[in-house]
Amino acid sequence: MAHAQAAIMDRPPERGLDVYTQKVGMWVFLCSEVMFFAGLIGSYIVLRFGASDTWAAPGEVLNVPVTAVNTFILICSSVTMVKAFAAAEADDQKGIKRYLLLTTLLGAMFLGVQAFEYTELVLHGEWQGSHGFTPAAGLYGATFFTMTGFHGFHVFLGVVCLAWATIQAYRGRWGKDHHHGIEVLGLYWHFVDLVWIILFTIVYLI
Amino acid sequence: MSDHRAAGEEHGHKAPNYMLIWLYLFILTIAEVGIAFLSTFPKWVIVVGLLGMAVWKALLVALYYMHLKFEPRRLRLVALVPLPAAAIMILAIMMEYI
Numbered sequence: 130m131a132h133a134q135a136a137i138m139d140r141p142p143e144r145g146l147d148v149y150t151q152k153v154g155m156w157v158f159l160c161s162e163v164m165f166f167a168g169l170i171g172s173y174i175v176l177r178f179g180a181s182d183t184w185a186a187p188g189e190v191l192n193v194p195v196t197a198v199n200t201f202i203l204i205c206s207s208v209t210m211v212k213a214f215a216a217a218e219a220d221d222q223k224g225i226k227r228y229l230l231l232t233t234l235l236g237a238m239f240l241g242v243q244a245f246e247y248t249e250l251v252l253h254g255e256w257q258g259s260h261g262f263t264p265a266a267g268l269y270g271a272t273f274f275t276m277t278g279f280h281g282f283h284v285f286l287g288v289v290c291l292a293w294a295t296i297q298a299y300r301g302r303w304g305k306d307h308h309h310g311i312e313v314l315g316l317y318w319h320f321v322d323l324v325w326i327i328l329f330t331i332v333y334l335i
Numbered sequence: 336m337s338d339h340r341a342a343g344e345e346h347g348h349k350a351p352n353y354m355l356i357w358l359y360l361f362i363l364t365i366a367e368v369g370i371a372f373l374s375t376f377p378k379w380v381i382v383v384g385l386l387g388m389a390v391w392k393a394l395l396v397a398l399y400y401m402h403l404k405f406e407p408r409r410l411r412l413v414a415l416v417p418l419p420a421a422a423i424m425i426l427a428i429m430m431e432y433i
Binding site for chain 2: 167197320
């Protein structure tokens with residue numbers, strides 16, 4: 130029994146970086162993600178500079194109020210995620226369950242709103258005289274769906290992991306001595322939020 | 336909340352006020368939308384302002400929600416590594432138009 134208890138306790142920080150291994154691994158992964166999204170954003174900037182007349186003004190095609198609400202949802206999910214981590218550090222089991230569940234639901238809500246936005250654009254969008262705004266609608270449509278689609282895929286992966294973490298919370302897995310999993314998942318989730326903050330500004334507002 | 340703050344202190348720092356950071360993010364998002372649609376400034380001023388606020392929001396998330404402000408300096412360096420690399424990549428792509 131003592132052996133089983135020890136097995137689920139978090140490992141102490143490693144020497145060197147003075148951080149536990151999983152956190153270093155997540156940060157290195159996030160570094161690669163920065164390069165991935167920098168590639169997308171860099172391509173977007175170049176394509177837009179090169180063909181600015183084929184881009185719509187903010188709000189002309191895209192539904193900015195709906196997306197602003199979606200941005201707010203993602204920001205709220207970030208605060209519930211960090212609250213789940215704080216609850217785990219404090220061994221507050223009710224808090225861990227409540228905040229992880231809330232984060233999962235808010236992430237799923239973000240995806241639902243994005244699905245609604247895509248559906249509206251494809252079925253009722255208007256762009257350069259043609260009905261329906263799709264990935265085939267020139268560079269504007271291609272870059273919009275590529276960037277927001279890849280971000281949405283990241284959110285989807287995050288929601289799957291959050292759902293798993295929530296189930297584990299209801300089984301009593303997380304606590305004061307075992308919360309590295311929540312912290313590492315939180316790093317990924319906050320990064321997804323951070324990327325959306327940049328994308329919302331570049332794609333929807335400028 | 337006080338329990339959570341005590342937990343943060345165990346990790347060698349006082350836990351940040353997460354709700355205050357959330358409020359900043361909320362206000363900045365509203366300000367961004369307002370500036371984008373209601374302001375009468377020249378386009379370049381709007382673009383610089385919006386990018387500045389986006390970077391400000393991103394920094395708040397990275398420093399306080401991702402706890403970079405409280406991490407060991409060496410881990411902060413790891414997190415900063417891709418930024419110059421990303422800047423070089425974007426500038427290299429933009430050279431096509433120079």
